[in-house]
Amino acid sequence: MHKVFIAVAIGNSEQRQRIAAAGAFILADYDTRLLARASDEQIVALREAGFVVELADELDRLVLSSVIIDTSAPPPTAAVPTEGWTARAMPGEPIYWLVQFVGPYLPAWVEAVGATGATVVGPMPQNSLLVRMTAEQAQAVAAIPQVQWVGEYLPSYKIHPLLIGQAGPLPDAEMRRLVAPPDVEGRAVEPPLAVTIVLFEADALSAVVAQIEANAGVVRAAQADTIICDLPRAALAGVAALPAVAQIAPYEPTTPDMQMARGISGVQAAFDLHGLDGEGEVVGVADSGLDIGADTDQLHPDFRALDGTGGRVIGYSVGGRTDAATGLPLWDDPEGHGTHVSGTTAGNGRADGLRRRPSGIAYQARLVM
Numbered sequence: 001m002h003k004v005f006i007a008v009a010i011g012n013s014e015q016r017q018r019i020a021a022a023g024a025f026i027l028a029d030y031d032t033r034l035l036a037r038a039s040d041e042q043i044v045a046l047r048e049a050g051f052v053v054e055l056a057d058e059l060d061r062l063v064l065s066s067v068i069i070d071t072s073a074p075p076p077t078a079a080v081p082t083e084g085w086t087a088r089a090m091p092g093e094p095i096y097w098l099v100q101f102v103g104p105y106l107p108a109w110v111e112a113v114g115a116t117g118a119t120v121v122g123p124m125p126q127n128s129l130l131v132r133m134t135a136e137q138a139q140a141v142a143a144i145p146q147v148q149w150v151g152e153y154l155p156s157y158k159i160h161p162l163l164i165g166q167a168g169p170l171p172d173a174e175m176r177r178l179v180a181p182p183d184v185e186g187r188a189v190e191p192p193l194a195v196t197i198v199l200f201e202a203d204a205l206s207a208v209v210a211q212i213e214a215n216a217g218v219v220r221a222a223q224a225d226t227i228i229c230d231l232p233r234a235a236l237a238g239v240a241a242l243p244a245v246a247q248i249a250p251y252e253p254t255t256p257d258m259q260m261a262r263g264i265s266g267v268q269a270a271f272d273l274h275g276l277d278g279e280g281e282v283v284g285v286a287d288s289g290l291d292i293g294a295d296t297d298q299l300h301p302d303f304r305a306l307d308g309t310g311g312r313v314i315g316y317s318v319g320g321r322t323d324a325a326t327g328l329p330l331w332d333d334p335e336g337h338g339t340h341v342s343g344t345t346a347g348n349g350r351a352d353g354l355r356r357r358p359s360g361i362a363y364q365a366r367l368v369m
Contacts, residue, residue, distance in 0.1 A: 003059050006034045007052040022046055027102040035103040062100055062126045066161050067172045071100050075151030095243055096153040097138055100128035101146050109146045116140040155240035160249040163193055179237055192230040194251040199225040204244035267361050278362025285342050290369045293332025302347035315369045331369045
């Protein structure tokens with residue numbers, strides 16, 4: 001059986017009756033299309049009857065950064081071979097669950113989940129939600145007609161596949177096998193993993209830090225809901241099993257970049273809608289100077305023309321400074337602030353190559369310093 005979308009007219013009950021009579025099981029009605037389950041033969045019959053039928057089998061999967069879950073099958077059990085692997089809650093204590101609906105969810109469906117007493121934390125991929133609730137509430141949620149699948153947010157879902165040498169999400173069973181604590185007897189000692197741990201609950205920070213340190217982890221930084229640490233491979237599964245832990249990913253040091261300047265400053269729309277890029281304009285920047293203070297090949301590439309030639313920048317004496325030997329004005333930037341401002345204003349992103357992601361606002365304009 002397949003999941004399919006079937007195009008229909010709003011309020012046309014005759015079409016809906018014909019679809020049901022063909023044997024398709026209607027899961028949801030979105031006014032202009034129905035979501036249904038149908039066999040290959042039923043799909044052929046519906047198309048022959050003039051209906052537009054679109055396969056939607058991807059709605060029977062839940063793809064996270066670490067795992068691919070088949071939600072047409074029952075959820076995996078929380079029990080795994082290693083003691084302490086799963087985050088078991090005391091009876092009546094809420095934990096985190098994934099709830100997937102049959103298709104794109106409507107507000108009333110989300111409200112029905114909340115009506116059970118469960119707390120909707122937020123949206124997840126493929127028409128699903130992250131929900132904090134007790135096992136009893138999970139049973140009530142699973143009984144909602146539009147809910148297809150309810151499963152615990154297992155430790156294996158939290159671990160980025162790169163931490164176990166995998167490039168992308170894996171089938172759930174395979175991910176759980178690979179993530180299980182290794183048998184360390186007779187094995188060479190592996191170097192610790194540099195990881196970033198994100199928590200569901202910031203008030204659990206000190207408790208999670210204590211658990212990491214108790215398992216030979218070295219915490220580099222811990223603030224609010226984020227921990228950066230060096231974690232032994234053998235402790236990975238145990239930390240993932242802590243209820244407060246939401247995600248464990250490789251630590252990636254941040255570096256300053258300007259690729260977001262156009263969006264943050266709110267001018268991307270001016271370029272997208274009107275094609276404004278500063279061509280033919282001259283921008284004056286009165287600041288601490290610019291880079292090396294000379295329009296030569298050594299000037300930062302973002303301040304040369306797009307073809308690499310000069311002529312974009314004219315410099316005047318900054319702060320009255322002049323070269324003692326030549327008497328020429330000095331407009332180099334000993335502080336860096338003027339270069340930063342000029343990059344936001346008119347840097348063209350040449351240093352990034354063909355992608356030119358960090359381009360500034362008026363990246364075709366000329367500069368006067």
